[in-house]
Amino acid sequence: MKYKIAYIDEDKGWINTFYHTFKDDFDIERIEVNSESSIQAITKLLIDSDVDAIVTDYLLEENAEVPFNGNKIVEEMKYLRPYFPIVMLTSYPNQAISHTDDVHIIYSKDILTIEDDKDEEELEFFKKKILSNITNYYKKIDDTNLKIENLVEKRNTQGLNVSEEEELTKLYILFDELNPNGKDLPASLIERNSISKLNDFVNETKEILEELKKLNQKN
Structure with missing residues (x-):
């Protein structure tokens, strides 16, 4: 049985890229946010979806005028579930770092763009880290x-x-x-x-x- 991961983004292109990159390893819950989205609605959806981990884009307001960025989703989920596995992918790591308490959850979206064997190795390592985060979380429980x-x-x-x-x-x-x-x-x-x-x-x-x-x- 595959673990279930929620991916949150305002860009359909990145959502599709993430889905096709990880669909063989995890069940993907695709969540597209827009100007009508709210932190409360997103966190409720995440909890109700019974996912095993969350991956969110950082700059959600970039293309869809979303009234918050991914760091706010991280803050709310960490408040509700302090130990839950959460990762933030972004094309703006420096900006994300300055607005996120736990900098260790931040990764560049470049990891989804594979051009050579080195990129492939980095992606496989990233997948293993997500899997390890999930298994460690359930082991802690x-x-x-x-x-x-x-x-x-x-x-x-x-x-x-x-x-x-x-x-x-x-x-x-x-x-x-x-x-x-x-x-x-x-x-x-x-x-x-x-x-x-x-x-x-x-x-x-x-x-x-x-x-x-x-x-x-x-x-």
Whole structure:
């Protein structure tokens, strides 16, 4: 089964180029944006499409007067899903770098233009990096799931020490960030009462962290 990648651009030519370049390796969800597009609509579409990774053009306003650029999509998705695999392709890497927090996700669109064997090698390496990002993301979910299950089982049978309770707290928060919609909950947490307690715990913890951030900013 192929992983599913969303590609976002305002240019139909680049959308077709990306599709034909990657269609043998991934299922491609083609998303064309225009002047009527919004960040909220795009992020909802991405989440509802259940994609495994996102690749977006940077300068979306170049040809279609889109009211935002790709960095805004990245920011919103990183807010909703901090660890989700996202890549930005652009013909304007210098401009993208100055408007993007994580410069490591930025790649030149030249990678889609193959003229010799070296270009072919670079493209294959790029495909492997995308695949690795996706598999690492799902491995992180599985590892976090397993750690929570093991600690919850130990807490129920033997009890946890202070460091283990702290680790479990951090794992709950990480799990919520990895699974914002509550998918793939550990078996120990599938009871309605457990899920409710976990959601309350995560929300309260996040509120405390936000208040601490505000205090630090004032100082």
